[in-house]
Amino acid sequence: MYNGRGCRRACVKGAPPMTCRYHFVMEYYSTLGPACRDCPNNRTACFERQCVTADGIERGIMTINRKMPGPSIQVCQGDMVVVDFENRIPGAATAIHWHGILQRGSAFSDGVPQLTQCPIPEGTTFRYAYEADEIGTYFWHSHDGLQKMDGLTGSIIVRSLKDPSFQHYDWDLPSHVIVLQDWLHQYTAERLPGPRRFRRGQRPDALLINGRGRFINPVTNSSNGIPLSEFRVFPGFRYRFRLIHAGCLVCPLVFTVQKHYLTAIATDGSPNKPVVVDSLVILPGERYDVVINANRPVGIYWISLRAVGECENLNIYQEALLIYEGASYNSLLASPSPGPAGLPEGVVLNPLAGACKPGQPGVCVNQLQAEGPLLAVDPVLTSQDVIRMTMTFDFHTFDYDSLFKNPHFYKFYVPAPSDIQVAGRMNNISLILPPAPPLSQPDVLENLCASGSEKCCQNPQTEGIIPGHRECINIISVPTGSIVEILYLDNMNTNGGLTHPIHMHGLMFYVLEIGSSDDRLMGKHLLSYDYRNNPNPNKKDTIAVPSFGYAKIRFKATNPGYWLIHCHILFHLDSGMGAILKIGEQSEFPAVPKGFPRCGDYKPGY
Template structure:
């Protein structure tokens, strides 16, 4: 017998869905991406990537359920580009995700691309370029999805967005040649010249006594994590990476690159003074701290425009002494339970090492991500019944094929002495375990002399019954973490470190999720293939662009070969300085030989010619 109550509930749900669909709208942005000149720290004019002739870039704002359309024209003239809408699930629209050579071809200068997808999410996100390493040149900004049905919607009076970023005076095109190179065998990341809030400095947020404000915090940096606090104020965390959480009181946050928080801050009932909003760069990430690099910056909650705007008073010696709130302890407001035990466990070990060219690269399980010759999504779509065979996606994309609706654990052991913010496209994931946790012991293993702390599946604390969820999670130095998600979103999804320099070094891999369902449900617009034709990039075939035999990977892009046994980073450094010394020695010989100093023996003239400084080709063989 049919259940009349159940039928009524179904009809009500359908009616509610119809009502929401009628409310949804199409939000369109037209972006002409060009170079502009900016000087946000007041120290140096430089080219940055602007949109419609302006920088900072426009914030994208939509309501939950809206259709978002971004018509992008690449007017840079000298660089290809793309847009990744960070944190958007792109359910059914994987081809709109944006990373070049993963879900699309790079968009060459003079060409356009239309991103079009439905936003069935809520919360705080951002967008940025995802072609090579390009967003350090300023191509990044907030994307906000408003939701009038959030449980805290009536708990605040006004909202503000605060982006945090590191800032370089040098264009990426000028930094890159000196980063992954023989001259930098330790892989030391480029040091920024400043740190910004909302792409500027000395920002005041006007507030009123007794009012409550929602602050949306986003770290859009290329490299450096940030601590955040407000002097003499606490706040309540209500969202992380688009996931609403039960309000949790805190006074200090740590935002790894790409992480987001929304917090509620209630103002004091006084206008006597203004209070510093403090951001502190995580100095542990920096190999060198130049004497002129300021690590902590002050902006203000401005209660009184006429009152003093004091600089923050640091109460700790170093940034690592700050103790932030531990995100793994947050409870999702929807009470989504711990997913069942994993059907598949992906075990990853992070490592940084030199390869045969003497430069430093990054690895998951000894594989440094190397882009294929065909965007991996297009390999899926053109491979027929071979789509479930990971081999066709290339050895150096480190692709893992996931079955539809599989429960997947990622167990990550960090063999590096630096922390890494790892981001999974297309999903948020449950935070099951991290060791060591945020707090006093987070940096205990950040030393080459301290062995890495490897995850032990038989010896760990119980996983939380309602795990926190987010899309970017920080792995501690020489520590580990475990995350879990359900493969319910067919697509090709990048999993990578969001420190842009580390992704350039190869710290990434691909999750090929439900490829059979992708072929059944997805269609690539012809305009996307036109982009490939304009870029001169193949859009059919395996990772080697072979359309005849998908199992023949001859000609695939490969990572640089491994160093011969016995070479170390110290050895490489010694070799570099030996070569430099040799070149200088030859230069001095050449210089003094050219000054006209003559030997007492005439017959020595021929000997000098035979013993002259080596040619360029001889130098290269030293």
């Protein structure tokens, strides 16, 4: 039953779970390659089975099964997902993370190289296996280097008749999964550490909606004619659309649909009481499920995606089409594209800068309430026996001598617009990963620390020391079953321009508070959390922390293992903006399968 044949089905009460098998083949590929034949001159050719158009600009990419986005895994709750991942890329290793899947009892399938597994070498196949035990909208992506940005991503949908959101829509179609990507016109590795003068920085060249879009030449204002993504509906029905931000760069995206409200019913897989908005802001790693009521006159309506934040004035946007059955393409002539200005944003879900104050048209995720009746307040929210910790994140800015006249080779990248070199940090540490995964090779950390290696954060630095800055394996340990509250503090004051999406592997957390820079300056982040403000908060696994603002989350550490916490902006993570949460002790971790691959340093005694 390879490639999930039979698993994309209506979930039936009482039906036994299935084992859903997939074969993923990772290759170098190209946009508008030979499979596309005469696209875009011949529109039909743009839909050939193995044609990847992107935005119509030719470039090399990486793909799974010659698709972008890659194959969509759509299963029922309780199914076992088994993916044989075959690496056919010369000279490259990889690992695949199943973003939002909690991996209870299968931490070795979480897909973080050097933490939960060894990278998958060229010419080998690694079998991932996990239970789809939570309903919701998730996605998979490479977690090795910069590969995700070059095309290695796709959706995961877990459905169930127990979904409490059923009452809010009529149809939940596989074709209404929307994968959003930011996109570059060159391999991403060319931007790390990045050029100093030509095309520097980490802003996208374009956006894609389900792997498609039209690039508008900024000089001639002409389009290359690539077909846009289309989503079809019948009049009079309510449709569930699942939005996934699989992008990697610094610009949040505003999603709007012409003349239609969005009824948000879930975030990061967790159902919430419906909230009606005009638009929503979505950051890398986040997912939102919305209901669109096809109650407008029969026609074709614009779906608008616009980059904001640091990209606010760069006119980076993309479009798709919402097509009512029976509509004529001629109707587009009467409703021209909104273009870079986008559609009116109105009431915004997840607004930037934590702008959820009385009188402002915004709904923050800490204001969402979980779907279902409130039978009792969760003890996680009311407990006073809480491990509280603060996690700050910022950038260390190097001067010339500390970076280039130093025996230690610190990792860095060159952001725009200034000619500076920076490294991402959490709690003043740029994260590096161990030489072997401690989940399956527990001696690796003990040996590093015993050897005096600077890679162990417990050991002092001996060479090239930079005051207040370290590069080491940053592990935070908590006991299994403990209640943990984390205060995320953004220590970079970028005047509201840069919002960090912080993702936590292996866990869902309650979103308690989100505060703007003004709230932080007033000291509100220092106040104790009062669960009575929202006794039924929603859960997430990725939280957008406002620029120089804060977010407060809480969870019960019920999933033993090593779990990565990191900014989901790719260059921030790869330059160190992450930490490792260790839950429990090695004896509590799930046993790795027999024959699990091993790796590590090779230092023979001569």
